[in-house]
Amino acid sequence: MDSSQLELSPHGVVICREPEHKTLAVFAKSDVTGLVALAGSKPGFDTDSSLNYWRDFGKRFLRALCHIPDGGELMIPPPSTAELAELVLNAPPMRGAEYLSPDVLSNLWKRMADWTKAQLDDSGLAGFLETHAPLWSRVGRVTLHLAENKGDPEFPFAFMATYASGLSKAGRVRQLPLGKALKEYAGANNKPALLKLLSPINAASKNSPLLADLVETGDIFHPLVWLPEEAYQFLQAIPVFEEAGLLARLPNWWKKRTRRPQVAVTIGEKQPSKVGINALLHFHLDVVIDGQRLSRSEIAELLKGEDGLVLFRGQWVEVDREKLQQALDHWEAIEQSGTVTFAEGMRLLAGAPHNLKSEEELEEHREWAFTQPGEWLAETLDQLRNPAQLTPPKTLNAKLRPYQEAGLNWLWLCAQTGLGACLADDMGLGKTIQVLAALLRKKAEMPEAKPALLIVPASLIGNWKREAANFAPSLKLFIAHRQYGQDTSCPDQSADLVITTYGMLTRLKWPAETEWSWVVIDEAQAIKNHSTRQAKAVRSLKADARFALTGTPIENRLGDLWSLFDFLNPGLLGSASQFTAFTKAIQTGNHEHYAPLRRLISPYILRRMKTDKSIISDLPDKTEMTVYCGLSAAQAKLYQQTARTLMQELKESEEGIQRKGLVLTYLMRFKQICNHPDQLIEHGEYESKHSAKFQRLEEICSEIESRGEKVLVFTQFKEITEPMADCLSAVFGRSGLVLHGGTPVKKRQQMVEQFQREDGPPFFVLSIKAGGTGLNLTAASHVVHFDRWWNPAIENQATDRAFRIGQQKNVLVHKFVTSGTLEEKIDALLTEKQATADQILTMGAEKSLTEMDNDELLNMISLDIERAGNSQ
Structure with a gap:
């Protein structure tokens, strides 16, 4: 879990989750209110990097605001694109840093400007500062000018101080020599105004001997000619002047700082x-x-x-x-x-x-x-930024989207140059198909190449196997896992792709002894802790090219970064102790300097997010994914026992209503077993390790949590909503919401409003009957159907709680299906639109299943052990 006090949401809003100081409590009103308050307060309490970063951004805004002359139009243009890009590069690791961009910062600046204009009243800018940022209220309107004095080689520079004295008839700010302020503010009544005007000069003179001398002699009120050494002393003190609120107008060559050897x-x-x-x-x-x-x-x-x-x-x-x-x-x-x-x-x-x-x-x-x-x-x-455009392999049974073609070409280029690459696309953007396409290209162009090795969590073997069968059937797979019935004692050198798990990798010797063409690791966060056995085993593998796939923002956690890059490009980030020392060095001081680290790793990371305009324009409004889950040992055992008991009872039961009731009862039991064995046997513990679905839910929601996104989780069982909420609370590090048939109607709208807030709860568990209609929950960018209703119309109705036509985001729908079970067989019927599927759609799955004879029903409920696998 990240510990940053402030974070950035996927929509570019700065959020304070748990304000522990009255200054941060203002963020509850709005992020722009909070940023102004933060920048206008003293940093007199413990802060982290995120707080320092956003305080500095707010101070930039207030400084620009204070430099608007009295009577001038409230125009507060944002920093230049180059300055904003540098701010992005130097952002510290914090939750949501991956959403930072010059556009996001520019939009945030504009919202701060709009909010400021809305707050102004008759007291003007001075009153605004007194109310919202009192530390800045005394910043003045004096400008210090330095220019070349080309007509005098002995005194080649000229200096003058001016002040803003209202607007001219043409509406332009009128700058007058500072000496005239003595006359304009003459008299006792205007003495406070003069003192306010001169206070920034007095403040700056405490840290600038040159300015202190000008004040003491009174030369500050007169135009002067200077020697080069005097001009240089002045130029070096510019940061002191600006910090005090003074404006400085300087020669362009000094601003660019290119006129130096x-x-x-x-x-x-x-x-x-x-x-x-x-x-x-x-x-x-x-x-x-x-x-x-x-x-x-x-x-x-x-x-x-x-x-x-x-x-x-x-x-x-x-x-x-x-x-x-x-x-x-x-x-x-x-x-x-x-x-x-x-x-x-x-x-x-x-x-x-x-x-x-x-x-x-x-x-x-x-x-x-x-x-x-x-x-x-x-x-x-x-070339790494813009790889050559190559034609996707003809053996790929799919049409790649433009960004997927770009990903394929990037992976291919990295493989050819021997550089490790991390494909960090958002969930649902197709990392798997991009890798399969790259493997097909390797098979076509390098037919004699050594096999590639793919390492995945056990829960994803089935997904990779199905995706390969669908999109890359010409690839020869060898699955080194006991549950898939293949020998794990040695690799098949004729295979194009060998698939094994992180757990198996620590038990097998031959992967580390084999020379691989490519090594690909999926869910790369599995090696984030470099001291674990599996992380060490992965880093010990020998390969010509190394790829990592992840949907989590890797550069936002410095502790995880070294282990991943020591696999991808060993030595790039030095040894673990070197990297630790380096990261400590860039985190010291008031202004942390993260740009070198970001620049160092960025060529080897390709990340596309659903929030990117270039990506979302190429995506459907809803992306639906079938998530295949295995069975734990406890689930498989209980499923088989239940199937045998049903067949025995069917033999003894009478036809008609009694048989239909029996079948419906057992269908419900199979669904419960696929969810979690405790749901059927009512132990009440609901440990995740006993359910493949719970484990996969944790994995998916861990990625959702890392990106600061929100999720709806639908189930048809009220009794499992609370156990799921407990599980997700551990993943997200904070509680969410639960709605079922027992939730009072009055409370439901309050829960919806709470969830819809940018800083609201991250997950919402709903029973499909109670939450499937009538609720507007568009804050969620993910929908999980934990157990299937076996009626697409009802599922789509529930999905539409998050999806609305015209909204500016893609909704990713995860439909959980337990492999090798009744769930997978019914899902296949629904997908293939066969005659039985049509019958299920019109009559409902449960009803149609009761019409099957014993042999047909046995075929539907029988467990395919190899497909179910074992999630342990």
Whole structure:
């Protein structure tokens, strides 16, 4: 579970789940109210990274708000796209960080601006700040100007302080020299206004000797000409001035900060002899100013000259000889070998230390040096972002959506370059079919290749087997699992794909001894704890290419990240201790610097979310998935016993109503067993390990929880609603809602309103009779039919509690079916639209089953042990 105090919802709303401080309690009104209150308060209580991040964002907004001149129009444009992108990169790991984007932040900024305008009254901006952000209420409207004074080579810079004195007739802000404020505010009655205007100057002068001198001499009220060293001293203090609320207007070349000598490090100019994470890349460095390379003599000239602003090639440049020399020494030491490994090069390009150790030292050099990919590496990285468009394999029995084709091409490119890849698409976007398509392409283009190995949770073997049979029937599978009747003592080298489970991997020796073409792990969060046996077993596998599939946001939990990447690209994130030290370094200080880590891992992660406009436009409004669950040992035993008892009683029963009643009773029992054996034998414990459905529900909802989404769970049994709610409360870390026939009518609408809130409960368990109609529950993006009504019309009616025509999101419907049982056979009839299916649709499944003779009924209820499998 994440412990972040603030999180971002899939809809871009900042949420505080459990406010423990009166400042955070304001988030209950709205997120924009909370952000302004947070930014306007003192950080005098324990905070986490998420709180610091959103406070800084709110402070940006308040600073921009305070710099609007008195009488000026309330226009608060958001930061530039580049600035917003940098804010996204530097976001700390927190729940919902995967939903962050420049668009989301820009929209949040706009909502803050709209809310601010709505709050303004006759007291104007000053009154707003006094009410909502009192710490900012004294920020003034003074602007400090610095410009080149080209007509005077002795004093080449000019300085002046101005203040906003209302609007001109044309509606523009009128800037006047600060000295005129003394006249405008002359007299005792206007003294408070003058003091308020000058208070930011006095505040800034406490941290700027230059400004303190200007205030003491009174020169702040007059235009001045300056020497280069005075101008440089002023420029270095800009952050102090802005923090105090002063505006600064500066030369464009200073804003861009390109007019300084920097060490330019180029990595990967030429193609290495081999590719992969351990490839050796060419490495060299130059010194440049504004993109122009300097000669050795020019570098020497700068290092021997003066610090500060120096006229060089007819332009003013910033020089700090000590920092420039330190940057040169640092990078020349790395350059001695002439090469770096691919992993080291990617670290450097991401802005991380090549050895993940000296982050503090690198931070000092960051302003005086930069890294860039050479021609070959730039082309390779561009291919990772935009892989070549290849035709899907002809043997694939499906038409891929455009984003799935892109995923196939990306996986293929990563396999060819030997780079590990994590396909992190949202649930329901088709990770399985993309991998099967890649395997078919490998079979077609590399027929002599070694087998690929797929490792999955036991509950997913049946799903992979069915998907392969449907979409890639030409793939030869070997399932190394006892319940599927195949020998687990050795692999079948003629197979295209060997499938086993995480549990079997720790018991078998041959997977670690075999050279695989590809190793694919599904539900990759299974190895998030690097110290477990199964995580170690997975990382020990030998393969030419490694893929991980997951729907959870992996980069939001730093502790899980190293284990996954040590499987995908061993060495990229260093050793476990190196990575721990590196992450501690980037988390220190008031402004955490996560961008290097995000840049480092992002080339190897492909994530598409249902919230992406480019994805949702290509999806149906409802995506329905059949989720095949096995049977636990306890379920299988009880199912077989019940089937034998039914057949014995049928032999002894009379025809007619008595027989129909008997069949209906046992059909209900089979449904209960498929849900959980405790539902039939009424033990009341409902341990998840005894039910494959409960285990699969936990797995699916764990992914839903990690993304901050909501789910509706439908069942036809009132008695199982509370056990399911208890199970889900453990998964989500907080309680949800339960509605059944015994829920008072008045309470139902209150529950709906509670669920619909952005910060409301994450799950809602409903009996299909009580919750199947009349409720508007569109906050949910997932619907689970835990047990089937065997009537699609009723199921669709329940699904439509979450789905409404015209809503801007895709609803994912999970229909649970227990493999090898009566549930699967009836589901097959309903799917295939056979004559019996039509009869079931019109008469109801239970009624039609009572009409079958004993042999037909035995065939329907008999257990197929191999298909049912064992979820343990």
